[in-house]
Amino acid sequence: MSAEPLLEVTDLVKHFPIKRGILVDRVVDQVRAVDGISFSVAPGQTLGLVGESGSGKSTACRAILNLIKPTSGSVRFEGEEIAGLGRRQMRPLRRQMQMIFQDPYASLNPRKRIGQIVGDPLRRQGVASGGELKRRVQELLDRVGLAPEHYNRFPHEFSGGQRQRIGIARALALQPKLVIADEPVSALDVSIQAQIVNLLDDLQDEFGLTYVFVAHDIGVVRHISDRIAVMHDGKIVEEGTADQVCEHPTDAYTKKLLAAVPIADPRESRARREGATSAG
Amino acid sequence: MARFVIRRLAGMIAVLFAVSVIVFVIFNVVPNTNPAQLLAGKNSTPVLVKSIEEEWGFDNSLPEQYLTMMKKIFTGELTSYKPRISVDEQIIERIPATFSLSIGAAIIWLFFGLLLGYLSALRAGGWLDRFLTGFAIAGISIPVFLIAPVLLYFLTYKLEIFPNAQYVPLTENPSEWLSHLILPWVTLAILSIGFYSRVLRSNMLDVMNEDYVRTARAKGLSERRVMSRHVLRNSLVPIVTLFGLDFGATIAGTAIITEYLYSLNGIGLYAIEAVQKFELPPVMGVTIYGAFFVVFVNALVDIAYAYLDPRVRLGESGAS
Amino acid sequence: MSPAPLLSVKGLRVGFSTEGGLLQAVDDVSFEVRPGEVVAIVGESGSGKSVTAQTIMGLTRSKNARIEGTAEFEGMDLIEASDAELRRLRGDRVAMVFQDPMTSFNPVYRLGAQIGEAIRAHRDGVSKSEARARAVELFEAVGIPNAEGRVDDYPHEFSGGMRQRAMIAMALALEPDLLIADEPTTALDVTIQAQILELLRELNRKRNLATILITHDLGVVAEIADRVLVMYAGRVVEQGTLDQIFFDPQHPYTWGLLGSLTRLDKPRPVRLPQISGAPPSLLALPEGCSFRPRCPHEFGPCIDLPPLQARLRDEPGHCDRCWLSPEAKKEKRQVAGQIGLEAPTP
Numbered sequence: 001m002s003a004e005p006l007l008e009v010t011d012l013v014k015h016f017p018i019k020r021g022i023l024v025d026r027v028v029d030q031v032r033a034v035d036g037i038s039f040s041v042a043p044g045q046t047l048g049l050v051g052e053s054g055s056g057k058s059t060a061c062r063a064i065l066n067l068i069k070p071t072s073g074s075v076r077f078e079g080e081e082i083a084g085l086g087r088r089q090m091r092p093l094r095r096q097m098q099m100i101f102q103d104p105y106a107s108l109n110p111r112k113r114i115g116q117i118v119g120d121p122l123r124r125q126g127v128a129s130g131g132e133l134k135r136r137v138q139e140l141l142d143r144v145g146l147a148p149e150h151y152n153r154f155p156h157e158f159s160g161g162q163r164q165r166i167g168i169a170r171a172l173a174l175q176p177k178l179v180i181a182d183e184p185v186s187a188l189d190v191s192i193q194a195q196i197v198n199l200l201d202d203l204q205d206e207f208g209l210t211y212v213f214v215a216h217d218i219g220v221v222r223h224i225s226d227r228i229a230v231m232h233d234g235k236i237v238e239e240g241t242a243d244q245v246c247e248h249p250t251d252a253y254t255k256k257l258l259a260a261v262p263i264a265d266p267r268e269s270r271a272r273r274e275g276a277t278s279a280g
Numbered sequence: 281m282a283r284f285v286i287r288r289l290a291g292m293i294a295v296l297f298a299v300s301v302i303v304f305v306i307f308n309v310v311p312n313t314n315p316a317q318l319l320a321g322k323n324s325t326p327v328l329v330k331s332i333e334e335e336w337g338f339d340n341s342l343p344e345q346y347l348t349m350m351k352k353i354f355t356g357e358l359t360s361y362k363p364r365i366s367v368d369e370q371i372i373e374r375i376p377a378t379f380s381l382s383i384g385a386a387i388i389w390l391f392f393g394l395l396l397g398y399l400s401a402l403r404a405g406g407w408l409d410r411f412l413t414g415f416a417i418a419g420i421s422i423p424v425f426l427i428a429p430v431l432l433y434f435l436t437y438k439l440e441i442f443p444n445a446q447y448v449p450l451t452e453n454p455s456e457w458l459s460h461l462i463l464p465w466v467t468l469a470i471l472s473i474g475f476y477s478r479v480l481r482s483n484m485l486d487v488m489n490e491d492y493v494r495t496a497r498a499k500g501l502s503e504r505r506v507m508s509r510h511v512l513r514n515s516l517v518p519i520v521t522l523f524g525l526d527f528g529a530t531i532a533g534t535a536i537i538t539e540y541l542y543s544l545n546g547i548g549l550y551a552i553e554a555v556q557k558f559e560l561p562p563v564m565g566v567t568i569y570g571a572f573f574v575v576f577v578n579a580l581v582d583i584a585y586a587y588l589d590p591r592v593r594l595g596e597s598g599a600s
Numbered sequence: 601m602s603p604a605p606l607l608s609v610k611g612l613r614v615g616f617s618t619e620g621g622l623l624q625a626v627d628d629v630s631f632e633v634r635p636g637e638v639v640a641i642v643g644e645s646g647s648g649k650s651v652t653a654q655t656i657m658g659l660t661r662s663k664n665a666r667i668e669g670t671a672e673f674e675g676m677d678l679i680e681a682s683d684a685e686l687r688r689l690r691g692d693r694v695a696m697v698f699q700d701p702m703t704s705f706n707p708v709y710r711l712g713a714q715i716g717e718a719i720r721a722h723r724d725g726v727s728k729s730e731a732r733a734r735a736v737e738l739f740e741a742v743g744i745p746n747a748e749g750r751v752d753d754y755p756h757e758f759s760g761g762m763r764q765r766a767m768i769a770m771a772l773a774l775e776p777d778l779l780i781a782d783e784p785t786t787a788l789d790v791t792i793q794a795q796i797l798e799l800l801r802e803l804n805r806k807r808n809l810a811t812i813l814i815t816h817d818l819g820v821v822a823e824i825a826d827r828v829l830v831m832y833a834g835r836v837v838e839q840g841t842l843d844q845i846f847f848d849p850q851h852p853y854t855w856g857l858l859g860s861l862t863r864l865d866k867p868r869p870v871r872l873p874q875i876s877g878a879p880p881s882l883l884a885l886p887e888g889c890s891f892r893p894r895c896p897h898e899f900g901p902c903i904d905l906p907p908l909q910a911r912l913r914d915e916p917g918h919c920d921r922c923w924l925s926p927e928a929k930k931e932k933r934q935v936a937g938q939i940g941l942e943a944p945t946p
Contacts, residue, residue: 052789052790052791053760053789159878161878162878189645189816189879190644190817190861191644191856191857191860191874191875191879192644192878193860194873194874195874195876198872198874216789218864219862219863220862222862222864222868223862223868223869223872242868243868246864256791257790257791258864259794260790260791260793260794261790261819262790262793262794262817262822262823263819263822263823263863263864263865264819264821264822264846264861265822265846265863266822266842266843266846266847268822269822269823490703491698491700491704492703492706494698494704495696495698495704495705495706497690498657498659498690498691498696498698499690499691499770500687500690500692500718500721501687501691501717502721503683505721509717513708514706514708517708588708589707589708590754591707591756
């Protein structure tokens, strides 16, 4: 970790107020969705953010990208503070930071053709147009494992795995430095999950991407991440290298989480069960 | 619950205020509506007009005039210009006719709308469904001013099954009340029967695909029970909202055309006369009455909604 | 030695006529379930695993469905049975737990009432208060704390895990002999999943409950199943005991599934082994073996559909649909990435 971090998050807080009142609403309480998290990611590295539903990991993503306004704390991208920047100030930075979503279908406009969906960011940022645009989009499609003739198709003509590839192509169109992937494989079938994980791996090597990879499946997170942060109730309860966290967890919650993951080996799970019953 | 009621009341007052201001302003910016001129008549002198203005307070500033008018409405002192008759009394006198028409029609359209929608959904795709669909679309697309003359022509003048026009108070003669109202009820209800049957049908077809309906079948419930307890019950929730809006609107004014066509002396007819004579006070009175019922019925709907869908009930304390 | 099967499915085929033609969702599926046994049906979306389960319950019957084969349960063929006969069975002798506990309860009724409804549908003369008391017992049995206080809650007042417990409580209401669990833990967090699996295991042991578990997750299978069917594109490609499937898998698709799992107890591989391509459309199945277009080991005979049969001399119950010889399989498996190489401990 010698290089300057690409992304540095310090004491990031996002609280959602609960409002109640008879005629005028007053804030009576806060939902502490993200409650002071700090981490940093070096260029070309992957940070895995693991947690169960309600742990605040998705909210954290959105707050980091300034899609929702953080309550407090700092988010530095290449040393520059971006928390609380306005929409216009964020615009040049948006090229550098992209997001991949869980449900590839819901995040693709069903009335647009694939060429438009993937080319949109390029056109809007004024990077390319006309024949140059089409060439670049087809290059991207090829790079994520789709065929150039898919250019004129609509999202519903694709399977879940292919849709996720389209989402990835769109995210990469502007050659971002940072990609935040929010549960990118959890809606996919097992055999397709591995394809997408490998694709993300390859793209990282090729383009020197930096990932924040958010998922509830700790096995997948461990595979793709250099470092892992475990979130629970809006806080990071443990952070370390992927193998460290998975093999020698120190936090009680991390241990519980790891122990709950089923082991796809009948012998191991039998042994673990017997261990548990004899210990308990 | 208390909080809910207080909020609704506050909302109601705000709506009444806004609606009344809008009506007041409209009447004062529309040309040719100087009420003093109207009262003075065609051959008036400027002096007469001036004195009428002073007597009625038309020379005061608009906000002052507005406040006086609102005060009079709620104290029952508001009168129309010519003749000087109490607006509140007029409205109250006409309420039975309008309510008889609206409530009766609402019962008919709710009953038949739901019945036809239910049958349609049970037999979705079959011949009964197709027939009912055609019926519903016809009902939705035929305008009231066409239905009424046709019904009147055939059933009243030709076959003489139903009597013509007029409202007979229920307290005076119940059977006359009924026979005089049947045609207006049908006229007013036909559109909604078609509309409600379509809405219920599509709601039910959606609900039939819900996981909990599959669960109900997996429990071994009879098909009838699955349909009534699970599919129909859950499909009714959105209907309640729709009904609230429609019923409120019917009482408040949708019934106007029907009242006019059948010469039922209700609030709608009163409003039409007032507008034709540029009489602001009755129009204002009817507006307040209408807005009140729209808001009131919708408040009732919200309460019914909370009863029908327990998830709404928790909305107040739920954090997520 | 082994008890008589409770459910015996033979040659089950389910087709749906669609605008695009006949969609053969399930093609020639046969298996047996014995009391106290957990049979897992594994597959991806479109493999036919859920349709198989729902057909056994009679939930796929419709004008557009063509159902063939038999499913014998306590001497009655569930495929031939009348709607009324099936209805008497459903929820009583055979119960079902669904994937998403959020949407599988009716949101407008109290949980206790929904359980009571199931009881009263099958037992005449049970009063509402008796049914409610039974619901409280069931809540306690599945580990819902403060059962008495929570039985009158609405579904949305329960967390996901508690709701799935309530779902299981409802399934157990009439002490069924067979439980069909369709992805019962897929919508849950892992810590909750572990609890639900533990509960299912306990029910198996204590009540001798036979279970059909539908899942896509081999991790869950390893935790709980006795026997496994692997389905692909509507057909069973391999079936056998848990250890046979995990330690001596015979079909390349099974190898692919096992290989693409991430394992926390093993050093991570540089690349995740993957199956290339995507499952075929059921309306346009490839000729012969349906896995052929994605299979790295395809060879001449694959253009004909291999029958599902035992190909290992000493494992009569272990069947697969692959033309490769057991020796060739062993060899290719070794190259393919060390799948199933560890022999089961004696």
